[in-house]
Amino acid sequence: xxxxxxxxxxxxxxxxxxxxxxxxxxxxxxxxxxLTVSDFARPPLHGSNLRVAYQxxxxxxxxxxxxxxxxxxxxxPCDQFEVAFQSVELWLADxxxxxxxxxxxxxxxxxxxxxxxxxxxxxxxxxxxxxxxxLALPGVRKEDLTRVISHPQALSQCELTLTKLGLNVxxxxxxxxxxxxxxxxxxNLLDTAAIASERAAEIYGMNIxxxxxQDDPSNVTRFVMLAREPIIPxxxxxxxxxxxxxxxxxxxxxxxxxxxxxxxxxNLNKIESRPRRKSPxxxxxxxxxxxxxxxFEYLFYLDFEASMADQKAQNALSELQEYVTFLRVLGSxxxxxxxxxxxxxxxxxxxxxxxxxx
Ligand SMILES: O=C(O)C(=O)C[C@]1(C(=O)O)C=C[C@@H](O)C=C1
Numbered sequence: 001x002x003x004x005x006x007x008x009x010x011x012x013x014x015x016x017x018x019x020x021x022x023x024x025x026x027x028x029x030x031x032x033x034x035l036t037v038s039d040f041a042r043p044p045l046h047g048s049n050l051r052v053a054y055q056x057x058x059x060x061x062x063x064x065x066x067x068x069x070x071x072x073x074x075x076x077p078c079d080q081f082e083v084a085f086q087s088v089e090l091w092l093a094d095x096x097x098x099x100x101x102x103x104x105x106x107x108x109x110x111x112x113x114x115x116x117x118x119x120x121x122x123x124x125x126x127x128x129x130x131x132x133x134x135l136a137l138p139g140v141r142k143e144d145l146t147r148v149i150s151h152p153q154a155l156s157q158c159e160l161t162l163t164k165l166g167l168n169v170x171x172x173x174x175x176x177x178x179x180x181x182x183x184x185x186x187x188n189l190l191d192t193a194a195i196a197s198e199r200a201a202e203i204y205g206m207n208i209x210x211x212x213x214q215d216d217p218s219n220v221t222r223f224v225m226l227a228r229e230p231i232i233p234x235x236x237x238x239x240x241x242x243x244x245x246x247x248x249x250x251x252x253x254x255x256x257x258x259x260x261x262x263x264x265x266x267n268l269n270k271i272e273s274r275p276r277r278k279s280p281x282x283x284x285x286x287x288x289x290x291x292x293x294x295x296f297e298y299l300f301y302l303d304f305e306a307s308m309a310d311q312k313a314q315n316a317l318s319e320l321q322e323y324v325t326f327l328r329v330l331g332s333x334x335x336x337x338x339x340x341x342x343x344x345x346x347x348x349x350x351x352x353x354x355x356x357x358x
Contacts, residue, residue, distance in 0.1 A: 031058050031203070034079040035087055049074040053084040053093035059178030059200030061130055065223040066097040069126040079175065081110055085118045088228060096120065096226040102130070103220045105153045107272050111224075112301055115244070115330055122242050122331025124225035127338075132158050132214045134165075135181050135206035136193040142209055145169050149180040150195035153221075158195055161213045169193070181206050225333075232309075233332040239307030240269065242330040245320065246276060246299050253323050254300070260319040261304055264312040269303040301330075308332035 034057055052073040054062035066075045076093050078084040087093040098114075101107045115122075132154055136145065148155070148162060149172045162169070174180040180194035185204040193209065194200070201208050224242075233239060247253040261268055276297040306313035308329065320327060 032077055034077040035083050035092065036079050050095060051076050051093040053078050053087040053096040055079070055081045055084050055098065056176030057179045057182055059181065059197055059203045060176045061128060061197060061221060062097060062099060062176070062223065063178075064197070064199070065099070065126050065128045065221070066095075068128060069097050069124060069223070069225050070095065081114055085114055085120060085226070088120055088226060089118065094227070095123070097126065097223050098226065099153075099221050099223050101222050101270070102153055102157065103218065104157045104214065104216055108153065109274065112272060112274055113277075115301075116299065116328075120226040120228065121230040122224045122333055123227045123231045124333045125240065125336045126223045126225065127336045128221050128223065130154075130157070130214060130219045130221050131198070131212055132177075132195050132219075133198055133201060133208045134193050134210040134213055135184070135196055135201045135204075136209050137184060137188065137190060138205070138207050140190055140193070140207070140209075142167060144191055145193050147172060147192045148195060149174045149183070149192060151175070151177045151180070154195045157214045157216075157219055160215045165210060165213070178203070222336075224331075230331060231333060233307040234334075235307055235309045238305070238335040238337060239309075239332055240303055240305055240335045241308055241313060241332040242301065242303050243317070243320075244299055244301045244326075244328050244330060245324040246297070246326040247324045256323045257300075257302075257320055260316045260323075264316050266312060266316060267305040269305060270301070271303075272301040273298040274301065275299075299326075305335070 035053070050070050050073045052066040052070050053076045054060065054066045055078050056062050057077050058075070060077075063075045063077070066073060073095075076087065078087060081098055084093070084096040084098060088096045098111050099108050100111050134142075134148070142165065145167055146169055148167065148169045150158075152173045154177045155171050155173065162171070174183065174194075177194065177196035178200040181196040181200040181204045183189075184192050184194055185206060194206070195213065196206075198208065198211065200206070233241075245257070247257070258268065276299050304313070304316075306316075308314065308317075309332075313332075317327070317329070
């Protein structure tokens with residue numbers, strides 16, 4: 001009797017599990033499921049195509065960036081940025097393609113921090129125009145909406161346009177744009193819209209209520225390609241080098257660092273500061289005045305326009321070493337100078353057709 005009850009419980013569990021699998025399969029048929037930390041126990045996959053990890057689910061802009069960077073690749077969805085880094089380190093993927101900045105939303109700080117806490121090398125960059133759409137289930141009208149969900153970057157890139165559209169909606173953050181569309185479809189939400197790509201609309205059977213809803217028509221996200229090994233820097237095409245450094249409290253160090261590039265006519269593309277997490281604050285006793293001052297400590301990320309194969313870049317870094325307490329080259333890689341093709345052109349070259357624009 002006891003065994004029988006146990007048997008029926010197992011059966012019920014198995015049934016519930018198979019029903020859950022069936023529901024998930026109906027919601028997103030044949031789509032690869034995102035990697036999670038628990039997948040790292042699996043043996044590495046082998047195949048002839050380059051396996052490229054990205055954060056999100058199919059239809060995410062990061063997937064399009066992976067396809068732009070490596071046209072023949074097998075894109076591998078990951079549920080978090082950290083998982084994408086680890087999947088390359090553990091040979092589950094060959095490359096990772098991750099967003100680092102957007103022309104409207106600014107830097108994606110999480111990835112700057114992860115670049116430092118992992119040992120991968122930047123081997124390329126890719127710039128992707130991001131054209132957002134407002135997606136809802138078939139039959140849903142703008143007036144029915146009470147909520148818009150998406151990746152925080154996408155929500156902020158469309159903030160003004162959402163207001164202009166006259167939508168009386170709350171905004172909620174989601175892990176990625178396509179994941180938001182997938183969630184609406186899987187839960188048959190008739191009062192919720194997602195901000196995501198045209199490709200996400202197609203994959204998850206959603207309608208496009210409005211296209212091109214980003215606040216600036218030339219909205220672009222820059223992604224970096226990461227690998228276990230660095231590439232050999234060259235001088236026959238435009239290269240960029242990314243470094244990260246920290247310095248101690250002496251005066252004018254940042255000025256000296258920037259001058260090391262300026263005096264050699266090396267163009268700086270970007271400088272970003274992040275808190276130095278291991279020692280975020282420096283406390284200084286105020287000499288004659290009583291009390292103490294707390295200074296924030298920073299790590300500086302800098303991109304400059306030169307290859308590490310170039311003597312003047314090597315000289316600039318040698319000079320930097322005199323001023324800084326920590327220096328790491330994150331990668332020296334070809335600049336993306338290609339014309340900006342939009343996501344639709346990349347994935348459906350023949351059909352950049354008539355979308356309901358606002
Ligand atoms: O959610 C996605 O589709 C992503 O690929 C992520 C992401 C980001 O992290 O900034 C990438 C590009 C867009 O700027 C919006 C979101």
